Amino acid sequence: MDLFQPEPAxxxxxxxxxxxxxxxxxxxxxVSRYDDVRAVLADPRRFHPDxxxxxxxxxxxxxxxxxxxxxxxxxxxxxxxGTDTHAALRRLVARFLTPARVAAMGPRIAELAAERLDxxxxxxxxxPALARDLPAIVLLEVMxxxxxxxxxxxxxxxxxxxxxxxxxxxxxxxxLARPAAxxxxxxxxxxxxxxxxGDDLFGALRAQGVPIxxxxxxxxxxxxxxxxxxxxxxxxxxxxxxxxxxxxxRLTEPGVAAACVExxxxxxxxxxxxxxxxxxxxxxxxxDVPAGEPLLLMLAGSGSDPDVFAExxxxxxxxxxxxKHLAFGFGRHFCLGAxxxxxxxxxxxxxxxxxxxxxxxxxxxxxxxxxxxxxxxxLSVEVELVx
Ligand code: HEM
Numbered sequence: 001m002d003l004f005q006p007e008p009a010x011x012x013x014x015x016x017x018x019x020x021x022x023x024x025x026x027x028x029x030x031v032s033r034y035d036d037v038r039a040v041l042a043d044p045r046r047f048h049p050d051x052x053x054x055x056x057x058x059x060x061x062x063x064x065x066x067x068x069x070x071x072x073x074x075x076x077x078x079x080x081x082g083t084d085t086h087a088a089l090r091r092l093v094a095r096f097l098t099p100a101r102v103a104a105m106g107p108r109i110a111e112l113a114a115e116r117l118d119x120x121x122x123x124x125x126x127x128p129a130l131a132r133d134l135p136a137i138v139l140l141e142v143m144x145x146x147x148x149x150x151x152x153x154x155x156x157x158x159x160x161x162x163x164x165x166x167x168x169x170x171x172x173x174x175x176l177a178r179p180a181a182x183x184x185x186x187x188x189x190x191x192x193x194x195x196x197x198g199d200d201l202f203g204a205l206r207a208q209g210v211p212i213x214x215x216x217x218x219x220x221x222x223x224x225x226x227x228x229x230x231x232x233x234x235x236x237x238x239x240x241x242x243x244x245x246x247x248x249x250r251l252t253e254p255g256v257a258a259a260c261v262e263x264x265x266x267x268x269x270x271x272x273x274x275x276x277x278x279x280x281x282x283x284x285x286x287x288d289v290p291a292g293e294p295l296l297l298m299l300a301g302s303g304s305d306p307d308v309f310a311e312x313x314x315x316x317x318x319x320x321x322x323x324k325h326l327a328f329g330f331g332r333h334f335c336l337g338a339x340x341x342x343x344x345x346x347x348x349x350x351x352x353x354x355x356x357x358x359x360x361x362x363x364x365x366x367x368x369x370x371x372x373x374x375x376x377x378x379l380s381v382e383v384e385l386v387x
Pocket of ligand 1: 230332
């Protein structure tokens with residue numbers, strides 16, 4: 001099995017034959033059953049999040065020097081923070097993502113989608129056309145961050161994802177370290193220059209007295225996690241819905257787009273795995289795991305567990321318990337952007353179907369996939385538009 005491109009059959013085989021299995025190549029313990037994944041996420045005392053952002057392919061010294069020269073560091077802040085400082089930092093970010101603030105973004109998301117749909121004609125690839133930059137623009141606006149070159153942000157963030165979650169050569173790590181370092185430096189300078197009385201995230205971090213190094217690490221994670229994942233969700237959702245007979249044109253009916261988004265999150269979660277580390281010896285599905293061992297939680301495996309979801313490989317928007325999925329994690333670190341990501345996907349799907357009710361996939365060939373350890377989604381969704 002290729003951990004970077006697992007097939008549904010691989011996940012099924014793991015769940016059935018080796019639900020807690022040490023992968024020799026990476027040294028990680030693969031945890032694939034729903035109950036085990038949820039139990040790990042629910043117990044921050046026995047399972048620490050410290051390795052959440054550790055590079056999957058070890059970064060060699062010369063590349064580390066490139067990062068260090070730029071002042072790059074990722075101290076514990078949000079996803080990788082099991083310490084007491086987590087709660088206050090989480091509260092600070094949550095202020096920007098309240099249900100009211102998220103709901104208020106609905107019309108703006110529809111407007112951004114409409115501008116992009118206006119430009120389409122004939123054939124299109126929905127990834128660059130609708131999925132690529134829209135989530136970044138929405139995230140920056142909701143965080144109050146102005147004057148950002150969105151194209152530069154996308155280059156920085158896709159490079160960072162590959163550097164930290166890719167199966168990469170040293171030569172490639174060298175290439176990727178430059179944009180990752182440039183992003184971190186840009187964040188540091190923007191945070192240093194921020195007005196503590198301002199209404200934006202950078203100002204809020206200054207006002208709360210968060211050290212610059214921690215603020216830059218937090219923003220580095222947030223400005224990647226808060227939009228690359230939604231880009232992936234949009235592509236995955238387009239592709240999944242278009243493969244179901246007759247479903248596309250129903251997206252404009254009440255509740256259908258939102259239900260489809262949940263099914264995509266359950267069956268094809270863009271964040272396909274997430275990591276934890278054992279703080280003490282534990283037993284999961286009868287397997288003893290020593291303290292200090294890295295766990296790879298197979299979120300995609302948990303969403304297709306037949307003990308929880310009947311006929312898991314079937315795409316079924318009417319599934320009553322679809323929202324039980326763990327695509328946004330669970331417990332103390334539950335994704336702060338879940339509501340925003342759901343809204344973006346729902347609105348963009350619905351608006352696209354409203355404009356092009358007859359839209360269909362241009363090919364029956366499977367699309368190229370982003371294949372990183374924790375991120376998996378189509379890199380292109382070629383369609384024919386029938387207005
Ligand atoms: C489809 C889109 C997204 C997916 C699948 C996703 C998934 C996840 C997952 C799996 C975690 C780890 C949860 C855990 O450890 O229990 C997480 C954490 C987080 N996500 Fe998301 N996410 C998405 C979009 C977003 C967006 C749009 C934002 C911000 C606007 C965001 C911000 C965060 C933050 C801040 C955390 C860390 C929370 C903490 O440690 O307290 N995410 N996300």
